[in-house]
Structure formats: C-alpha cells, structure tokens
Amino acid sequence: MEIPLSKPFLGEEEKNAVLGVLDSGFLARGRQVELFEEEFARYIGVREAIATSSGTSALFVALKALGVGEGDKVVTTPFTFVATASAIVQCGGMPVFCDVDEETFNLDSSCLERVLKREKNVKGVIAVHLYGLPCDMEAILSLKEQYGFFLLEDCAQAHGASYRGKKVGSFGEMAAFSFYPTKNMTTGEGGMVVTDSSELAQRCRMLINHGSRKRYYHEMLGYNFRMTDIAAAIGRVQLKKLEEANEKRRFNATFYNQALMDLCPRVVTPKVPEGRVSVFHQYTLRLQEKRDELLAFLRNAGVGCEVYYPVPLHKQPFLVDMVANCSFPVAESLKDRVLSIPVHPQLKEDELNVVASLIRSFFAL
Ligand SMILES: Cc1ncc(COP(=O)(O)O)c(C=O)c1O
Structure with missing residues (x-):
C-alpha cells in the first residue's frame, strides 16, 4: 500500500x-x-x-x-x-x-x-x-x-x-x-x-x-x-472545500495523537496551545533518536514522510555570508529530530491505522 x-x-x-x-x-x-x-x-x-x-x-x-x-x-x-x-x-x-x-x-x-x-x-x-x-x-x-x-x-x-x-x-x-x-x-x-x-x-x-x-x-x-x-x-x-478538508486534517491529527501517545518521550506528538486552531498542514513528530531510521523504515513500507526542513536557513549557502556567526540551538536541534507523516484529508481510516501501527512496531523492535 x-x-x-x-x-x-x-x-x-x-x-x-x-x-x-x-x-x-x-x-x-x-x-x-x-x-x-x-x-x-x-x-x-x-x-x-x-x-x-x-x-x-x-x-x-x-x-x-x-x-x-x-x-x-x-x-x-x-x-x-x-x-x-x-x-x-x-x-x-x-x-x-x-x-x-x-x-x-x-x-x-x-x-x-x-x-x-x-x-x-x-x-x-x-x-x-x-x-x-x-x-x-x-x-x-x-x-x-x-x-x-x-x-x-x-x-x-x-x-x-x-x-x-x-x-x-x-x-x-x-x-x-x-x-x-x-x-x-x-x-x-x-x-x-x-x-x-x-x-x-x-x-x-x-x-x-x-x-x-x-x-x-x-x-x-x-x-x-x-x-x-x-x-x-x-x-x-x-476555498469552498477548505473548512471540511481542515476538519479532516484535525481528525487525522487527533487519531495519531491518541495512537502514539504512549510512545512519549521517544516520540512527541504536536501540541496545539490553548486558544489556537491548527490546520495541520503537516503533522510533525519530534523524535528523541533514530529519526533517520524511522524515515527509512516508513518509506520502505510505502509511507510518504519528510523532514521539514533539513537545513535551517542560516546554514543555506546563499545566506551564510549575510548572517555570519549566528547559532540557533533549537532550530539546529529540531532539524535532526522532526518527521512529518501523512495527515492529508484523503487518508482513509485503514491508512491512518497502517501509519500508526508501523511507527509503533518500529519502536517495539
Ligand atoms: C512557509 C512558506 N513560505 C512560502 C512558501 C512559498 O510558496 P510558493 O511555493 O507558492 O512560492 C511556502 C511554500 O512552498 C512555504 O511553505
């Protein structure tokens, strides 16, 4: 699949x-x-x-x-x-x-x-x-x-x-x-x-x-x-379909939050602070370790996933000279730990289950 x-x-x-x-x-x-x-x-x-x-x-x-x-x-x-x-x-x-x-x-x-x-x-x-x-x-x-x-x-x-x-x-x-x-x-x-x-x-x-x-x-x-x-x-x-599509994204996010909850702190699911409504353009996990291994494991099983973004902008060659000697420890650390998994509105329940089960099985190995 x-x-x-x-x-x-x-x-x-x-x-x-x-x-x-x-x-x-x-x-x-x-x-x-x-x-x-x-x-x-x-x-x-x-x-x-x-x-x-x-x-x-x-x-x-x-x-x-x-x-x-x-x-x-x-x-x-x-x-x-x-x-x-x-x-x-x-x-x-x-x-x-x-x-x-x-x-x-x-x-x-x-x-x-x-x-x-x-x-x-x-x-x-x-x-x-x-x-x-x-x-x-x-x-x-x-x-x-x-x-x-x-x-x-x-x-x-x-x-x-x-x-x-x-x-x-x-x-x-x-x-x-x-x-x-x-x-x-x-x-x-x-x-x-x-x-x-x-x-x-x-x-x-x-x-x-x-x-x-x-x-x-x-x-x-x-x-x-x-x-x-x-x-x-x-x-x-x-635009007419946007609200319904965003609702489905939130539904998918809630599904993953529950399915992956007990993997914390190895896998941390995204938090939405009080008073904010997210539209989950991406559903992005924070991994304590083995991010690249999980990425390879999921892709190998046919699940699309991606690192947004692997190089923080102050490290991009065309910007380096403009922002010399800067360090942004949180951004620099997140780039090695984030992983976005499918959350788009066309996901079926069995697909959500497959993604969550694959992540769970990876950590049970
Ligand atoms: C945060 C952000 N800003 C700007 C853009 C640029 O948009 P576009 O690809 O339509 O030029 C994108 C998307 O690609 C984006 O994710």
Missing part, C-alpha cells in the same frame, strides 16, 4: 470550473481572479486580497509594498521554507534570524524580544505559521506595539488557522498565502496577498502588473506576477 505524504483533493467541480474558463476563451487575469480575491478576503476577514503567481511572489510584493529596500532588516525564523527569507533578500533587505520554540516550531517570542533589543532599526517581522499552527500572536503584537515594526504573516501553510477566534492573515499589516499543490488548498501554482489597507493593496496590484494602473502607463518598476483565471477558477472551488 502506498500512502503519499500529500495529495491534492481535486474532483469534478474543479474540472468543470477549468473547462468553463477554457470555453470562455479568456485565460489570463479576469473575472475569476476578481471573484476569487473577493471570496478569499471575506473568508480571512480582511478588506483586500490580491492574487499572485505564487506564494513567493506574494511575499515579495508584500515586502516591496511595505517599503523594504536596500539593507532593511526583517526578522524571521530560520526554521521555514527558503522563500520566507529569499523574498527579503530579493527586495535588497537583510534577513535577521530568531530562534524558534521547541514545542510550537514557531518564533520564540522571548528570543524575538532579545533580537529586537539587540538590533537597531528592525523594519519588519515575518511571522510564519509553520505546519498550520498559528504563532503566539499576543506576544508578537505586544512587541510590535513596543518596537513599531511592520508585521507580515507568512500563511503559506495556514489557510483557515485561527488564534483566539481570528483567522491568521488578519493580524499583520499584510499576509501572504501559497496555493502550491501540497498546501491545504491549491490552484496549481498561485498565491494571495491580503491586507486591510487599500493603499498597500493598490501598490501590490501595480507591482504584480508591470507597475501600471492603466494599460501601457508604468508609474513604477513592476513585474508580471498575475494569477490566471484558470488557477483562480480552481481556487474558488478549493
């Missing part, structure tokens, strides 16, 4: 939506994108949404709109996908890393406070809601109040997650989402910037469209980061 780590849930509705766009003969950014933006903004609880070609371009234009330029410092986590930091570098900015919390895998707010005290002129913070779990927003917002940085949320893995009843993506000046096929909802490739500010939204709309408001009049240097109507048509269907 092959059990993939992720599997997009695509059905007749998505196929028909794409065929509808093909029949219309209008494939580029059009009515479907407009509707997708409206529906997504309403879902997150913000005023504006701007669809982009990817989560990476969403992060990039958000940073540009927020004015990040040459030498500007932006603090973020080293324990994330590379795009979080490469977007900063692409703008000419300087990533400043901050260690993460062992239990939540997200920015550790006491480390963040230390970084803010130490570094002068931090322009912004990118809070990544890793694996679908919201960051400690109360602490981050209180530091924002004190230090006055802009907050950009990287919600690439957290569509629909919430903190004290409010959806992530609605806490900062701006937020960026990704619709890559492994994400909680997909458009193939695609992304979305959200914000309450009509001014920031206008800047993003120009940035993704060659710096123009009016065709062939270019007020600023821009890019082509537009989403197509084909992608948006898929996204609109996926």
Whole structure:
C-alpha cells in the first residue's frame, strides 16, 4: 500500500470550473481572479486580497509594498521554507534570524524580544505559521506595539488557522498565502496577498502588473506576477472545500495523537496551545533518536514522510555570508529530530491505522 505524504483533493467541480474558463476563451487575469480575491478576503476577514503567481511572489510584493529596500532588516525564523527569507533578500533587505520554540516550531517570542533589543532599526517581522499552527500572536503584537515594526504573516501553510477566534492573515499589516499543490488548498501554482489597507493593496496590484494602473502607463518598476483565471477558477472551488478538508486534517491529527501517545518521550506528538486552531498542514513528530531510521523504515513500507526542513536557513549557502556567526540551538536541534507523516484529508481510516501501527512496531523492535 502506498500512502503519499500529500495529495491534492481535486474532483469534478474543479474540472468543470477549468473547462468553463477554457470555453470562455479568456485565460489570463479576469473575472475569476476578481471573484476569487473577493471570496478569499471575506473568508480571512480582511478588506483586500490580491492574487499572485505564487506564494513567493506574494511575499515579495508584500515586502516591496511595505517599503523594504536596500539593507532593511526583517526578522524571521530560520526554521521555514527558503522563500520566507529569499523574498527579503530579493527586495535588497537583510534577513535577521530568531530562534524558534521547541514545542510550537514557531518564533520564540522571548528570543524575538532579545533580537529586537539587540538590533537597531528592525523594519519588519515575518511571522510564519509553520505546519498550520498559528504563532503566539499576543506576544508578537505586544512587541510590535513596543518596537513599531511592520508585521507580515507568512500563511503559506495556514489557510483557515485561527488564534483566539481570528483567522491568521488578519493580524499583520499584510499576509501572504501559497496555493502550491501540497498546501491545504491549491490552484496549481498561485498565491494571495491580503491586507486591510487599500493603499498597500493598490501598490501590490501595480507591482504584480508591470507597475501600471492603466494599460501601457508604468508609474513604477513592476513585474508580471498575475494569477490566471484558470488557477483562480480552481481556487474558488478549493476555498469552498477548505473548512471540511481542515476538519479532516484535525481528525487525522487527533487519531495519531491518541495512537502514539504512549510512545512519549521517544516520540512527541504536536501540541496545539490553548486558544489556537491548527490546520495541520503537516503533522510533525519530534523524535528523541533514530529519526533517520524511522524515515527509512516508513518509506520502505510505502509511507510518504519528510523532514521539514533539513537545513535551517542560516546554514543555506546563499545566506551564510549575510548572517555570519549566528547559532540557533533549537532550530539546529529540531532539524535532526522532526518527521512529518501523512495527515492529508484523503487518508482513509485503514491508512491512518497502517501509519500508526508501523511507527509503533518500529519502536517495539
Ligand atoms: C512557509 C512558506 N513560505 C512560502 C512558501 C512559498 O510558496 P510558493 O511555493 O507558492 O512560492 C511556502 C511554500 O512552498 C512555504 O511553505
């Protein structure tokens, strides 16, 4: 039995939506994108949404709109996908890393406070809601109040997650989402910037469209980061299914929590602190030892699993020189202990049982 780590849930509705766009003969950014933006903004609880070609371009234009330029410092986590930091570098900015919390895998707010005290002129913070779990927003917002940085949320893995009843993506000046096929909802490739500010939204709309408001009049240097109507048509269907899919992810997570509980402390299941709702983009175990052996054992048995992420960003060759002599002990230790196992909404009960039993049998050996 092959059990993939992720599997997009695509059905007749998505196929028909794409065929509808093909029949219309209008494939580029059009009515479907407009509707997708409206529906997504309403879902997150913000005023504006701007669809982009990817989560990476969403992060990039958000940073540009927020004015990040040459030498500007932006603090973020080293324990994330590379795009979080490469977007900063692409703008000419300087990533400043901050260690993460062992239990939540997200920015550790006491480390963040230390970084803010130490570094002068931090322009912004990118809070990544890793694996679908919201960051400690109360602490981050209180530091924002004190230090006055802009907050950009990287919600690439957290569509629909919430903190004290409010959806992530609605806490900062701006937020960026990704619709890559492994994400909680997909458009193939695609992304979305959200914000309450009509001014920031206008800047993003120009940035993704060659710096123009009016065709062939270019007020600023821009890019082509537009989403197509084909992608948006898929996204609109996926958005309708998102809540149910996230519910199933939480059900799967609860199943594993119970099935693996007694393996603690050799295997520690993910914790969701009070007041936060995770959307379990990943279900990530922390192993005391033998992580690589378990990974090989599961893959050998046909179960997809992965290490997110094996190299913290301050150790990535293209960033090393920019962040010389830093050490982030928690991120550096987690990279050797984490293992993500299948939690996607299409898993059947027997598959959940197979995965849990394999892990249990590995530790009984
Ligand atoms: C945390 C994070 N940020 C940014 C991105 C970039 O998104 P994309 O692959 O759509 O460019 C991803 C996903 O790949 C991600 O996981």
